[in-house]
Amino acid sequence: VRKCEVCNSEDVAVSLDNLSFSPKAEDNEQEWEYRLLRCHQCGLVYVDPKPSWQLLCSFYGSYGIYTSAGRDLFGGKGYLKYIAAKYRYATYARNGLLEVAKVGLGVAVEWITGRTVPFSLGIPLQLPKDSRIFEVGYGSGDWLLSMKRLGYRNLAGYDIDANPKNSSWFVSEGIDVSGGDFLANDYPEAFYDCIRMNHVLEHLLQPHDVLGKCRKMLAPGGVLALDSPCIESVVARLSFGSFTNLDGPRHLHHHTLMSARLLLESAGFDVVKMKPYGVLMLIPTTLNAILHDRGINQIKIPSFLFLPCAPVYKLFCLLMHKGEFQTILCRKRQN
Ligand SMILES: [Zn+2]
Numbered sequence: 001v002r003k004c005e006v007c008n009s010e011d012v013a014v015s016l017d018n019l020s021f022s023p024k025a026e027d028n029e030q031e032w033e034y035r036l037l038r039c040h041q042c043g044l045v046y047v048d049p050k051p052s053w054q055l056l057c058s059f060y061g062s063y064g065i066y067t068s069a070g071r072d073l074f075g076g077k078g079y080l081k082y083i084a085a086k087y088r089y090a091t092y093a094r095n096g097l098l099e100v101a102k103v104g105l106g107v108a109v110e111w112i113t114g115r116t117v118p119f120s121l122g123i124p125l126q127l128p129k130d131s132r133i134f135e136v137g138y139g140s141g142d143w144l145l146s147m148k149r150l151g152y153r154n155l156a157g158y159d160i161d162a163n164p165k166n167s168s169w170f171v172s173e174g175i176d177v178s179g180g181d182f183l184a185n186d187y188p189e190a191f192y193d194c195i196r197m198n199h200v201l202e203h204l205l206q207p208h209d210v211l212g213k214c215r216k217m218l219a220p221g222g223v224l225a226l227d228s229p230c231i232e233s234v235v236a237r238l239s240f241g242s243f244t245n246l247d248g249p250r251h252l253h254h255h256t257l258m259s260a261r262l263l264l265e266s267a268g269f270d271v272v273k274m275k276p277y278g279v280l281m282l283i284p285t286t287l288n289a290i291l292h293d294r295g296i297n298q299i300k301i302p303s304f305l306f307l308p309c310a311p312v313y314k315l316f317c318l319l320m321h322k323g324e325f326q327t328i329l330c331r332k333r334q335n
Contacts, residue, residue: 002048004039005208006259006266011040021059021249034249043256045231047249053181056205059250060161073146082125082146084109089122114310116277118327120198120225129153131193136182136214137200141166144175156192158182183209189216197226201260202251211267218332224269230276230326232256234317235286257326269330278317279324280310 001012015038020031032055038045051059074082088106090099110116121143124133129151138144138157147155156176170177178185183206195214204210214224230236231254246254255263261271284303291299317323 001037002050004042004044005046005253006044006263007039007042009039009041012037013040014038015045019248032249036246036248036254039259042259042262043232044259045254047252050205050252051249053205057161073142073149078146082121082150085117085122086125088117089119089126092123092126111311111314114280114312114314116275116314116325116327118198118225118227118277118325119273119329120196120227120327123223123225123329124152124194124196125150127194132156132191132219133194133196134158134187134192134217135196135198136210137197137203138177139198141170141175141177143196143198144170144177145173148173148175158185183213187213187217190219192217193219193222195222195224197224197228199227199229201226201228202253202255205252207253207263208267211264211269215268215332220332220334222332223272224264224330224332225328226264226330227325227327228255228260230255230257230260230323232276232322233278233324234320234322235282235324238286255326257321260326260328264328264330268333268335270333272329272331274326274328276317276321276323276326278313278322280306280313282324283313 001010001014003010004012014035016036018033019035020033022031032051034047034049034051036045037048084106086106087102088110090102090106093099106117106122124131124147127133130153132154133147133152133156135144135155135157138159140163141157141159144155144157153174155174156178157170158178160182161179167177167179178187195218197214201207211224218224229251236254253259257274257276261274264271281303284301284306287301291297291301
């Protein structure tokens with residue numbers, strides 16, 4: 001059995017066996033079989049065997065999240081989300097009375113809606129508009145575009161193979177985007193004030209090397225704001241095989257709080273803050289996935305029924321120190 005990639009422990013067991021992934025039908029490729037291993041030391045769950053880069057790229061053939069929502073990003077509730085996120089961490093930049101009041105408002109919004117503002121959304125908004133900000137894995141690019149609309153001037157991003165139509169549009173907006181192999185690309189060192197990774201860590205073939213490169217790219221005192229799914233969650237425990245967060249084999253690593261901390265520290269970061277948080281909507285989607293896996297397609301549990309319970313679930317996750325996701329803020333360690 002392969003050693004744990006994070007803590008090197010050999011105390012590893014098979015967690016879920018006989019899994020398979022079918023690449024797109026037109027590629028005419030065979031099913032790829034894999035399993036999930038769990039480390040008993042740090043709790044990391046990971047895909048075994050490790051896929052090749054080529055195989056990994058085939059996982060994304062049918063991936064639907066690379067299309068930007070478009071130019072009207074702040075229509076509807078979009079703008080309010082950014083205001084709430086900016087208020088939530090207002091004391092990050094300045095610790096005045098006004099900022100404390102803003103944090104209070106941000107926290108109130110969190111509790112009313114039962115949601116949590118991740119550091120990857122709230123922290124970059126505290127930085128001056130000329131800060132150099134880089135997003136690893138920009139996906140649809142909506143976040144970079146939103147930041148541009150909010151007046152941020154020095155934005156850059158990388159994605160493995162983002163929508164080419166979007167990338168030329170981003171370049172015309174003055175956002176510096178790149179693709180291909182992140183580790184092989186040339187980026188300025190000791191340059192960026194903030195790097196953001198929003199649900200990217202779990203997709204990486206070489207997370208330690210990517211984080212190490214991010215550390216080099218950061219200016220002294222620069223921060224990394226990162227979110228990822230967390231395997232230490234009630235939903236994950238109750239429904240392991242059907243847990244929609246597994247998104248295997250695209251999610252190569254499923255972290256616990258401990259494994260994420262160990263990985264970040266070994267890559268040269270100091271963890272400033274980390275918190276797990278519950279995402280209630282994953283309960284109906286997971287229940288529906290369980291039904292689907294059992295061949296029951298007639299019943300579909302409507303997710304709106306769960307909405308009123310969101311604040312209670314948030315409280316539950318806070319007390320249990322568990323959640324479906326985790327958000328982490330770290331700083332480049334100087335040595
Ligand atoms: Zn481990």
